[in-house]
Amino acid sequence: MNKKETYKSLFCNPNWDYPTLEAADEVTERIGREYLKLKTYSNQIEIVTSEQMLDAYSLIGLPTSYPHWKFGKDFVMNQNNYSKGRMGLSYEMVINSNPCISYNMENNSTCMMLLVIAHACQGHNAFFANNYMFLDWTSADSIVDYMVFAREYIMACEEEWGEDEVEQVLDACHALMNHGVDRYKKPSKRSARQENERLRKLTSIRHENVNELWRTLPSLRQGVEESRKHKKFPQEPEENLLYFIEKFSPTLPDWKREIVRIVRKVAQYYYPQSATKVMNEGFASFVHYHIINKMYDEGWVNDGFMLEFIKSHSSVLYQPEYNSKYFSGLNPYTLGFNIFMDIKRICLDPTPEDRLWFPNLIGKHWLDEVHYAMENFRDDSFILQYLSPKVIRDMKIFAITDDESKKEYEINAIHNERGYKRIREQLSQQYDRANWVPNIQVTGLDLHATNKLTLTHSLYNDRKLEPEETRKTLEQLRSLWGFPVEILTRNKLGVNEQSFVCR
Amino acid sequence: MGNIVDRRKNNKGKSTGNRQKFLRRVEDQIKKAIPDIMSQESIKDAGTGGSVSVPIKGIDEPSFHHQPGSGRKYLVRPGNDRFNEGDRIPKPEGEGKGGGGRGKGSNSPEITQDEFTVVLSREEFLKYFFDDLALPNLLKKFMDSTYTFSYKRAGYTKDSVPSRLNIKSSFQQSLARQIALKGAYEKKLKALMLQLEGVAEEEERMLLEVEIEKVARQARTIPFFEDVDLRYNNFEQVPTPVTSAVMFCIMDVSGSMGQHEKDIAKRFFTLLYLFLTRQYKNVELVFIRHHTEAKEVDEEEFFNSRESGGTVVAPSLKLMHKIRRERYDDSWNVYCCQASDGDVWSREDAVNCRRLLRELILPSVQYMAYIEINRNSEGDLWQAYKEVCDEINFSMRRIQEVNQIWPVFRGLFRKRDELNAV
Known part of the structure; x- marks a missing residue:
């Protein structure tokens, strides 16, 4: 029996075994590399039980984490839901690390195993390894080690300072976690040589442009200028609250600063995941769909296997309609998969409409374009760039406006000529972080008297802050900052609409 | 080639520590709920197995977020079957969090669960139940007073009451003594016999024969048991809970x-x-x-x-x-x-x-x-x-x-x- 026959008999046996997984890994990896040109991290496939999957759930997809009651709460909640049958567990969970760790449930059938290996170990893995968000904001090589460090550090703190104190710091940090994320790179520090060079240049420019006349100006103004400069701190608003606290909190002890840093790093690690949900799942589905079909074409699997695959595939991609009782928002798998498939279609078989909408894609190789899209976008930009009229039509997407001041919802776009663009913009906005994380920045710090910290919330679509929660969060911030804090909600005209103070 | 690891054998209690932390966090609520549980539930089988669920009010994980329903929201939904641009749909009555706020797209993480129950094992439940009661002092008192003494065998002693006589070891002692004594008499007898052979005078022979007679009688009449042989079972008092x-x-x-x-x-x-x-x-x-x-x-x-x-x-x-x-x-x-x-x-x-x-x-x-x-x-x-x-x-x-x-x-x-x- 040759290799293909052996593998085929393995894949078509619903009960998998160790050799089955090895074979699956080998075949999917080869197809991914040769056919889809995927560049991936090496894989580490772990078989886990449902209990272990619940553990993984509560650690939000990290192999280890520091101890905190929040994870315990999530665990209890998931366990309740799972044991009461309110929640199913996913077939796999994959971690953005190098090697790329994926957890596969032990009770998956062979077909499911192949599907999730293709999906996670090729699809997600390639996405982690190539998408700019992940490359810019996470370091897959070190995350596991960093979490081990974080765990040990926080346990050492518990030992030294008491669990309650550590818990309080962590609680406060978690409250601000959504605001502990850099969305734009900070300029890196100049090295000593660069700094010297800069100063030298500056001095020489001063020497060249010296003018005795300036000396005659009264020095008083200089003083005013100085003090005005001092009054304004920070000079630029800072949106990363945890970063600001870590760097500028006047009295925070070092060990607490390090904890703030740990939570900030974790928040940053999750940032790309939350910003690429549609793309990530869409791309992984695109990959598993192609790999399994290729396997069928090459004769690795039989018809029965394909039937099971198609059933699983279509239930993963099931999109209930808005008025179905199963509806819970747009299914990111479906949306992402449809868009990626449509990119391929446009490249291979464009219609006149596509030529109008996507002139860039016409005549290109579909795989290059899929790779380009996968590497260089995140959900909001991806949708804005690639959501095609055909996908909108196929999914019958429509847009609604819900205005607080009006008694009715308004349908402002449907899948017609006039609506495509608006739907595309509106959907893109829905995946914008600003849609669910209020835009809050540190705008002022009273360095002279009270050390009071002022945050400014800029209104987005006139959406106000939830008062109760805001007050509680502010208390947490106060405990971390150590001095009074206030938050002001400004509208476009700069007028205060809400304000909360915690003294 | 990837690396395949079977984790199923690993221990499962990865979340136990965090769960304990969480329970500690809601300890007050659990303790508050205990009297209610006691007065509602049938306590008859309270001592047996099973578990108890304690309702927990959502414990806060506050964060800055938008007030539901405020401002303008732009939603996108799939599966349009009846709407046209410009249609207006009345908002549902009692608009609070419901209606538009629900199912805001699966990427919004604002799922709040106000109340859920913690399932405590019977052990955990009883622990909470008694924690306040079993004050350290009280516990100590309990422990002190729950000792009694029992007797435990501890070797042999030479002096005790007849009922504790250990026949086997006494007999061993006796045998040893008999053998030892018999040997000594025999030696003496042999020496006397030798002496007798070398003596010619009648009077001296008579004396020796009397002597031999006496020793032979002694050798025959070694007592079967003597006081020194007796061994008694020894008992010690051992405190037992x-x-x-x-x-x-x-x-x-x-x-x-x-x-x-x-x-x-x-x-x-x-x-x-x-x-x-x-x-x-x-x-x-x-x-x-x-x-x-x-x-x-x-x-x-x-x-x-x-x-x-x-x-x-x-x-x-x-x-x-x-x-x-x-x-x-x-x-x-x-x-x-x-x-x-x-x-x-x-x-x-x-x-x-x-x-x-x-x-x-x-x-x-x-x-x-x-x-x-x-x-x-x-x-x-x-x-x-x-x-x-x-x-x-x-x-x-x-x-x-x-x-x-x-x-x-x-x-x-x-x-x-x-x-x-x-």
Whole structure:
């Protein structure tokens, strides 16, 4: 029996075994590399039980984490839901690390195993390894080690300072976690040589442009200028609250600063995941769909296997309609998969409409374009760039406006000529972080008297802050900052609409 | 090629630590819920397995977020089947969080669960249940008083009573002694024989023969047992913890005790029972009920059958004392709890009870609790017992409603602890 026959008999046996997984890994990896040109991290496939999957759930997809009651709460909640049958567990969970760790449930059938290996170990893995968000904001090589460090550090703190104190710091940090994320790179520090060079240049420019006349100006103004400069701190608003606290909190002890840093790093690690949900799942589905079909074409699997695959595939991609009782928002798998498939279609078989909408894609190789899209976008930009009229039509997407001041919802776009663009913009906005994380920045710090910290919330679509929660969060911030804090909600005209103070 | 690892054999309790942390966080809520659970649930099987769910109010993980419903929201939905651009749909009535706020797209993480239940294992539940009660001092007291002494074999001794004679080792001693002595005589005999051969004179021969005769007789008559041979089994006193307790439940079932009073009494007994099962391996229950006469019954009958008539308390205490003497020796820890509405037939009966308590019961029990379920005033029995309430192992309380059981139960033990501290 040759290799293909052996593998085929393995894949078509619903009960998998160790050799089955090895074979699956080998075949999917080869197809991914040769056919889809995927560049991936090496894989580490772990078989886990449902209990272990619940553990993984509560650690939000990290192999280890520091101890905190929040994870315990999530665990209890998931366990309740799972044991009461309110929640199913996913077939796999994959971690953005190098090697790329994926957890596969032990009770998956062979077909499911192949599907999730293709999906996670090729699809997600390639996405982690190539998408700019992940490359810019996470370091897959070190995350596991960093979490081990974080765990040990926080346990050492518990030992030294008491669990309650550590818990309080962590609680406060978690409250601000959504605001502990850099969305734009900070300029890196100049090295000593660069700094010297800069100063030298500056001095020489001063020497060249010296003018005795300036000396005659009264020095008083200089003083005013100085003090005005001092009054304004920070000079630029800072949106990363945890970063600001870590760097500028006047009295925070070092060990607490390090904890703030740990939570900030974790928040940053999750940032790309939350910003690429549609793309990530869409791309992984695109990959598993192609790999399994290729396997069928090459004769690795039989018809029965394909039937099971198609059933699983279509239930993963099931999109209930808005008025179905199963509806819970747009299914990111479906949306992402449809868009990626449509990119391929446009490249291979464009219609006149596509030529109008996507002139860039016409005549290109579909795989290059899929790779380009996968590497260089995140959900909001991806949708804005690639959501095609055909996908909108196929999914019958429509847009609604819900205005607080009006008694009715308004349908402002449907899948017609006039609506495509608006739907595309509106959907893109829905995946914008600003849609669910209020835009809050540190705008002022009273360095002279009270050390009071002022945050400014800029209104987005006139959406106000939830008062109760805001007050509680502010208390947490106060405990971390150590001095009074206030938050002001400004509208476009700069007028205060809400304000909360915690003294 | 990837790396395939089978993690199924790894330990599963990765989240145990975090779960414990979470439980500690909601400890207050759990403790608050316990009296409710106790007064609602059937406590009859409280000591057996199973689990308890405690509802937990959503504990906050606050963060800055938008107020639902405020401002303008732009939603996108799939599966349009009837709408056209510009259509208006009335918002559902009572618009709060519902309607548009729900299902805001699966990438919005704002899923708040206000209330969910924590399922505690029976062990955990009992731990919370008793944590406050088993004050360290009290616990120590318990441990101290739950020791008794047992005798354990510890080698042999030369001096003891005949009944402990160890025949085997005594016989070994005897054999050894016999062999040793016999050898010595034999040697002597041999030497004498040699001497005899070398002697010619008659007179000297006679003397030697007498000597030989004497030694030979000695060799023949080595005693089978001598005092030095005897070995007796030795025993040492070893302290051993007592793992058994007996709990006497005495209840007044006269006509004046209604279902409500019985219910309260039952719950009280159950609580004490639970407490004891945690302390002792083996807890036996003896139910004594009384109206004009006292009778030992089983649990079913104790709580359920109806009786009427007057109340005489003293016989029940006598019966209890009798049962204790007959069935439970000193190795048992005896607990007694009595529930009554405080009515007694006559003053004399109450005085009798006090006397019995002081002379017979209290010296022999670990602890006695008396609860009076009385909605109005102090009963006669209460008045009588008051005089002994200073005794360390006695306490008494009054209960009116079901939900007072818990505090009273705590109070009972706390009182005892305070007394110990004095």
